[in-house]
Amino acid sequence: MSKVVAGLRPGGRSARIQEAVHQAVLDLQASMDHAQMTIPLIAKQAGVTPSTIYRRWGCLATLLSDVALAKLQPDSMPQDYGSFQADLTAWFEQYFEEYSSEVGHHLLVDISSNPESDDREQCYELVSQQLQVIIDRAKQRNEPYIEVQLIIEIIISPLIYMILFSKKQLEMDYAHQLLKRLFEDYL
Amino acid sequence: MSKVVAGLRPGGRSARIQEAVHQAVLDLQASMDHAQMTIPLIAKQAGVTPSTIYRRWGCLATLLSDVALAKLQPDSMPQDYGSFQADLTAWFEQYFEEYSSEVGHHLLVDISSNPESDDREQCYELVSQQLQVIIDRAKQRNEPYIEVQLIIEIIISPLIYMILFSKKQLEMDYAHQLLKRLFEDYL
Known part of the structure; x- marks a missing residue:
């Protein structure tokens, strides 16, 4: 059974979360000191839970690195x-x-x-x-x-x-x- | 009136705090992932309050940089x-x-x-x-x-x-x- 059958679009949702989180990082980087950035702050800005970010990126360094590479x-x-x-x-x-x-x-x-x-x-x-x-x-x-x-x-x-x-x-x-x-x- | 008159030795105390905090960072670096390090953790390990660290170094990046430079x-x-x-x-x-x-x-x-x-x-x-x-x-x-x-x-x-x-x-x-x-x- 395909995962898409139930009408879920994991790729689409996943991509939207990634975009929202990346954008949140960029917005916060523009408005605050680099050293003050935390995962809870990014989550709030992106409208997701902190655990969504932890699950996907593991830690702040990996997330920031991912955004920078993009x-x-x-x-x-x-x-x-x-x-x-x-x-x-x-x-x-x-x-x-x-x-x-x-x-x-x-x-x-x-x-x-x-x-x-x-x-x-x-x-x-x-x-x-x-x-x-x-x-x-x-x-x-x-x-x-x-x-x-x-x-x-x-x-x-x-x-x-x-x-x-x-x-x-x-x-x-x-x-x-x-x-x-x-x-x-x-x- | 000299600050030393009252028996305080700000230099001595200050140096001891610096040594304890630097050592705490080195100990934690040896035992945990770099990205997991926080000022409250370092303060606990050094036996000082987090505000002592914030007052003196301002943020984690400055403290880590200070330790690395030493x-x-x-x-x-x-x-x-x-x-x-x-x-x-x-x-x-x-x-x-x-x-x-x-x-x-x-x-x-x-x-x-x-x-x-x-x-x-x-x-x-x-x-x-x-x-x-x-x-x-x-x-x-x-x-x-x-x-x-x-x-x-x-x-x-x-x-x-x-x-x-x-x-x-x-x-x-x-x-x-x-x-x-x-x-x-x-x-």
């Missing part, structure tokens, strides 16, 4: 500007703008602070997939290119480190310095 | 092994061992997740100071050396990124790969 899903594939350097530059400029904001910092923290979940690995995979699109395009054009892991180590990692561990207000100029090093030393 | 204070200056490369290699091997552990990951998260405090900047400063000792020693020996920021970008940042965002079990071999790149490309 926000980090890129809206589109990296655009084609005709060359490897132009594609990677445009992509990294956008990446820089997203993550160097306060919202971006919170997303990074929510994902990195959940050691039990797969979200951290998924975050790494998301970046890798985006970079691979740019690399595959370069291969089709018979251009020289740089491997994913090296791009991550030379431009992504320093940016994320500076966002997480320094209070320096980063300017786009820093992203361009990192790109210059990558292209001059590794292309 | 743990990250290096026990000693980087050792002198006779050359810039040997000094930096020995220092980075120890850094790798500390941070690639589960405890190290938690320390990083506790510090990076507290955007309001100065702890993140202090963490950056601590690493910079250690590296500066190694660099100053190289200068005295008239050796070539690499500036702090470049060392942070080429070896520290990729390591921290991989610890925070990938689930790969990192081996010491990875630390040596990063050092090799640093010495071959930037020294």
Whole structure:
């Protein structure tokens, strides 16, 4: 017997709960200090019981990480500007703008602070997939290119480190310095 | 009138509270899931009231960050092994061992997740100071050396990124790969 026979739509209800809870987290994040967020507050805002959230996400860290990951899903594939350097530059400029904001910092923290979940690995995979699109395009054009892991180590990692561990207000100029090093030393 | 006249020793009492609360956090971290930690639990373990903790640290994130930073204070200056490369290699091997552990990951998260405090900047400063000792020693020996920021970008940042965002079990071999790149490309 199918579960749908009784007229229940577990997928639909489940999706609606997820949407309401995600939206509640985003609304609360916009209006209160990050450290004050609790599951009962989120439940109240979403119009569900706390136990609904505990049952589904287990703990606050997993929920926040889940919401952050959903926000980090890129809206589109990296655009084609005709060359490897132009594609990677445009992509990294956008990446820089997203993550160097306060919202971006919170997303990074929510994902990195959940050691039990797969979200951290998924975050790494998301970046890798985006970079691979740019690399595959370069291969089709018979251009020289740089491997994913090296791009991550030379431009992504320093940016994320500076966002997480320094209070320096980063300017786009820093992203361009990192790109210059990558292209001059590794292309 | 001095505050000490009445026989009170605010410094002494204050230091004892700090020690008890820090120790309580470390004990709880060893025995329970990170996400389950609350200020009332820590207060109970430390034998103080929750309001003592709220008054002094404001919120859980600041307290955890404070404890993590105290743990990250290096026990000693980087050792002198006779050359810039040997000094930096020995220092980075120890850094790798500390941070690639589960405890190290938690320390990083506790510090990076507290955007309001100065702890993140202090963490950056601590690493910079250690590296500066190694660099100053190289200068005295008239050796070539690499500036702090470049060392942070080429070896520290990729390591921290991989610890925070990938689930790969990192081996010491990875630390040596990063050092090799640093010495071959930037020294």
